[in-house]
Amino acid sequence: MKRAVNIGIIGFGRVGTGVIKILRSHSHLIERKIGTRLNIKRVCDLDIRSDRGIKIRKSVLTTRWGEVVNDPDIDIVIELIGGTDSARRVVLSAIKKGKHIVTANKALLSKYWGEIFSFATEQNVLIYFEASVGGGIPVIQALNEGLAANKITRILGILNGTTNYILTRMTHQGLSLREALQDARAAGFSEANPRLDIEGEDAVHKLAILSSIAFATHVPLDKIHCEGIRDIMVEDIQMAREEFGYIIKLLSIMKVYKSEIELRVHPTLIPAEHLLTSVNDENNAVYITGDAVGKTMFYGKGAGQMSAASAVVSDIIYLARNVFHGIAGTFPYVLYEKNKELKFRSIEDILTKYYIRFTTVDRPGVLAQISGVLGKNDVSIAAVYQKGHALSREVPIVMITHQAREGNLRHALKEIDRFPVVKKKSVFIRIEESA
Amino acid sequence: MKRAVNIGIIGFGRVGTGVIKILRSHSHLIERKIGTRLNIKRVCDLDIRSDRGIKIRKSVLTTRWGEVVNDPDIDIVIELIGGTDSARRVVLSAIKKGKHIVTANKALLSKYWGEIFSFATEQNVLIYFEASVGGGIPVIQALNEGLAANKITRILGILNGTTNYILTRMTHQGLSLREALQDARAAGFSEANPRLDIEGEDAVHKLAILSSIAFATHVPLDKIHCEGIRDIMVEDIQMAREEFGYIIKLLSIMKVYKSEIELRVHPTLIPAEHLLTSVNDENNAVYITGDAVGKTMFYGKGAGQMSAASAVVSDIIYLARNVFHGIAGTFPYVLYEKNKELKFRSIEDILTKYYIRFTTVDRPGVLAQISGVLGKNDVSIAAVYQKGHALSREVPIVMITHQAREGNLRHALKEIDRFPVVKKKSVFIRIEESA
Numbered sequence: 001m002k003r004a005v006n007i008g009i010i011g012f013g014r015v016g017t018g019v020i021k022i023l024r025s026h027s028h029l030i031e032r033k034i035g036t037r038l039n040i041k042r043v044c045d046l047d048i049r050s051d052r053g054i055k056i057r058k059s060v061l062t063t064r065w066g067e068v069v070n071d072p073d074i075d076i077v078i079e080l081i082g083g084t085d086s087a088r089r090v091v092l093s094a095i096k097k098g099k100h101i102v103t104a105n106k107a108l109l110s111k112y113w114g115e116i117f118s119f120a121t122e123q124n125v126l127i128y129f130e131a132s133v134g135g136g137i138p139v140i141q142a143l144n145e146g147l148a149a150n151k152i153t154r155i156l157g158i159l160n161g162t163t164n165y166i167l168t169r170m171t172h173q174g175l176s177l178r179e180a181l182q183d184a185r186a187a188g189f190s191e192a193n194p195r196l197d198i199e200g201e202d203a204v205h206k207l208a209i210l211s212s213i214a215f216a217t218h219v220p221l222d223k224i225h226c227e228g229i230r231d232i233m234v235e236d237i238q239m240a241r242e243e244f245g246y247i248i249k250l251l252s253i254m255k256v257y258k259s260e261i262e263l264r265v266h267p268t269l270i271p272a273e274h275l276l277t278s279v280n281d282e283n284n285a286v287y288i289t290g291d292a293v294g295k296t297m298f299y300g301k302g303a304g305q306m307s308a309a310s311a312v313v314s315d316i317i318y319l320a321r322n323v324f325h326g327i328a329g330t331f332p333y334v335l336y337e338k339n340k341e342l343k344f345r346s347i348e349d350i351l352t353k354y355y356i357r358f359t360t361v362d363r364p365g366v367l368a369q370i371s372g373v374l375g376k377n378d379v380s381i382a383a384v385y386q387k388g389h390a391l392s393r394e395v396p397i398v399m400i401t402h403q404a405r406e407g408n409l410r411h412a413l414k415e416i417d418r419f420p421v422v423k424k425k426s427v428f429i430r431i432e433e434s435a
Numbered sequence: 436m437k438r439a440v441n442i443g444i445i446g447f448g449r450v451g452t453g454v455i456k457i458l459r460s461h462s463h464l465i466e467r468k469i470g471t472r473l474n475i476k477r478v479c480d481l482d483i484r485s486d487r488g489i490k491i492r493k494s495v496l497t498t499r500w501g502e503v504v505n506d507p508d509i510d511i512v513i514e515l516i517g518g519t520d521s522a523r524r525v526v527l528s529a530i531k532k533g534k535h536i537v538t539a540n541k542a543l544l545s546k547y548w549g550e551i552f553s554f555a556t557e558q559n560v561l562i563y564f565e566a567s568v569g570g571g572i573p574v575i576q577a578l579n580e581g582l583a584a585n586k587i588t589r590i591l592g593i594l595n596g597t598t599n600y601i602l603t604r605m606t607h608q609g610l611s612l613r614e615a616l617q618d619a620r621a622a623g624f625s626e627a628n629p630r631l632d633i634e635g636e637d638a639v640h641k642l643a644i645l646s647s648i649a650f651a652t653h654v655p656l657d658k659i660h661c662e663g664i665r666d667i668m669v670e671d672i673q674m675a676r677e678e679f680g681y682i683i684k685l686l687s688i689m690k691v692y693k694s695e696i697e698l699r700v701h702p703t704l705i706p707a708e709h710l711l712t713s714v715n716d717e718n719n720a721v722y723i724t725g726d727a728v729g730k731t732m733f734y735g736k737g738a739g740q741m742s743a744a745s746a747v748v749s750d751i752i753y754l755a756r757n758v759f760h761g762i763a764g765t766f767p768y769v770l771y772e773k774n775k776e777l778k779f780r781s782i783e784d785i786l787t788k789y790y791i792r793f794t795t796v797d798r799p800g801v802l803a804q805i806s807g808v809l810g811k812n813d814v815s816i817a818a819v820y821q822k823g824h825a826l827s828r829e830v831p832i833v834m835i836t837h838q839a840r841e842g843n844l845r846h847a848l849k850e851i852d853r854f855p856v857v858k859k860k861s862v863f864i865r866i867e868e869s870a
Binding site: 018022026029030032033035130135136137138141142145146147148149150151216273275278285290292293294295296297298299300301304306307309310311312313314316317318321325326327330331335337 | 453457461464465467468470565570571572573576577580581582583584585586651708710713720725727728729730731732733734735736739741742744745746747748749751752753756760761762765766770772
């Protein structure tokens with residue numbers, strides 16, 4: 001009889017449960033693909049009592065991850081606990097024991113990329129992590145293998161399902177951020193730690209992973225400019241949409257210039273006819289541009305139990321097949337070069353268009369004053385919208401600029417915000433028109 | 436010194452030239468990915484005199500493919516000649532000699548899937564064919580590996596760049612089919628044999644390949660209902676768009692039912708808000724739905740020299756790395772089961788909505804007569820558009836139906852077209868509203 005491939009799952013939460021469900025319901029299909037049977041040898045979680053709707057033999061369950069990592073029969077360890085501290089210990093211990101790894105942990109990988117992939121290469125083990133970006137969309141494999149012939153010149157994507165769900169609700173139902181967040185929670189699209197979503201950190205982790213693959217080295221998290229959606233106001237969403245035809249999305253952006261790389265995550269306005277404006281709710285989509293292939297785009301559910309489980313199980317199938325044939329770890333999955341120098345463009349130096357909202361008193365000459373300062377700083381205005389409120393003391397002046405250097409814009413806004421006629425801190429949102 | 440991996444390219448046309456361009460301009464990047472140098476040992480074409488804008492040593496060029504296939508130093512054969520006869524001989528001979536294959540040849544693979552993949556498995560060689568569907572979009576790999584955990588339940592795509600270019604021109608510039616085809620040719624988007632595009636055959640080949648992967652067996656071409664775009668009229672494109680908000684696309688559709696599979700390629704109307712309506716010009720896009728992952732979508736250039744070359748070179752990199760490490764062919768790339776029984780739904784039995792245009796005399800009672808026959812055949816009407824032409828003898832009556840069985844619709848139309856008041860053969864176009 002053929003030897004089965006043994007796996008151990010660490011983290012029996014929603015995704016872990018989804019993984020076991022697929023492995024069971026599709027066992028026949030999966031066995032044919034691997035060439036042998038897949039055996040779930042151990043399942044580890046601090047909580048092994050709660051009912052997840054699936055039956056697991058008691059002897060399989062454990063609360064101690066060491067029992068999984070140290071089990072000599074286990075070929076592949078599936079790390080699904082999330083977070084960076086315990087997960088790092090689990091993954092490094094498993095690598096040390098020569099286990100191949102499947103993980104969905106974007107926080108872990110983006111932080112410890114170099115350490116983890118160096119050690120894996122040293123130990124001839126493979127680390128697969130398709131579920132870490134884009135849920136079930138096979139975008140990691142596409143970038144790493146399917147587009148391998150290309151120099152990657154641009155990445156532009158909606159990489160966080162929760163914030164996309166929230167912004168969709170705010171845009172199309174006019175909900176406030178708080179209401180939309182409650183909605184997202186009720187729909188099951190929120191990380192244990194909502195800060196990761198709302199503050200943009202999760203999108204930064206994912207952009208760091210994609211960029212680290214694209215440049216074959218670790219792109220550190222602090223090189224990615226990050227702004228979340230916490231300060232986005234419904235009035236700006238609506239004004240940008242109704243007056244200028246822009247839709248708001250939390251975009252993760254990577255652009256390659258001659259000698260610099262630009263990396264940023266922030267709420268971004270995109271023209272209504274742009275394909276990404278059709279990407280709603282918890283869906284993710286990412287454009288990847290290569291110098292040969294041109295623009296490609298990958299779309300699918302970015303959050304949810306079964307889409308993540310789909311990616312994890314596809315990784316397991318691939319690894320198990322290689323384990324069964326005795327060739328897993330012959331060479332690493334991703335290329336990692338340790339001392340590669342990358343130069344990053346600071347946020348002050350980016351060139352883009354902006355939506356700006358000033359809150360001023362309704363008095364003649366205010367617009368001239370503001371545009372004077374903008375002009376002096378090389379920020380030129382493409383469109384203005386000003387609605388007079390006869391009864392109101394504060395009126396919004398909204399503008400779309402032409403491309404401008406962000407440092408110049410910030411400098412201008414600092415000066416403008418000191419004017420006595422300006423009643424609130426001016427708000428700006430970056431605009432992205434290409435894919 | 437490390438041993439280089441040797442490749443032989445058969446077919447030095449546009450894609451072949453693109454492949455050599457990438458291999459040269461990105462040689463450093465590619466060498467790092469493979470682990471060793473890649474050497475273009477032979478390049479074969481009947482025409483080795485024309486200037487393709489790249490320099491190749493004379494000793495590399497040959498007009499006889501046997502010199503490539505029989506060269507014991509060559510590890511990987513790149514088949515880019517297209518067509519099914521010579522290409523089949525080339526590929527089978529190369530497999531016999533133990534060469535791994537990269538091919539972009541959808542006509543060949545879709546016709547001889549079983550023969551080619553059985554023989555390759557027997558000989559322990561790999562066949563990679565990413566460029567055969569979707570140009571540079573890595574959709575073959577996604578379906579075969581990235582979504583391996585799923586039962587594939589639906590495929591819906593724009594798989595032919597040329598017809599999409601033509602339909603885009605007809606829809607947005609109001610060109611006739613003939614004018615749009617000339618435009619496509621001028622832009623370089625037309626196969627040597629335009630019939631393959633216009634008649635829908637190329638899209639059928641691609642759907643057969645995707646389905647053969649999804650079902651792990653050969654899906655024969657004659658199981659796919661095929662209608663091209665030859666009979667599509669600008670007036671229907673415009674009527675459907677202006678009166679009912681539908682956009683026309685040549686869709687390739689695969690749907691899985693409990694015990695049957697439905698496969699069809701035909702011009703299809705989709706609602707204007709559907710993501711696929713934003714897929715214009717030579718771009719391709721394909722939705723793949725899996726039972727775990729849900730809907731995923733892959734988008735990019737489906738035609739053009741460099742996008743196809745991107746896929747071919749990515750395949751070469753993958754194979755060369757495996758060759759260099761001595762593990763290529765340990766197990767096959769795609770799963771192929773010989774005697775798998777699939778049951779196909781006939782086109783008569785499909786259930787869908789329809790756009791129908793009748794050409795009748797402008798006389799009271801005609802509409803009642805037509806709807807009577809439709810009703811009798813269980814075809815119910817969702818919307819009607821009728822414009823009176825005071826001075827014209829022939830007026831169009833345009834309808835959108837609810838879901839109906841196609842056999843019933845056809846039966847009704849046969850009866851209606853015999854009415855003396857009906858002046859021309861009635862036209863119908865299928866509608867697809869989901870992804």
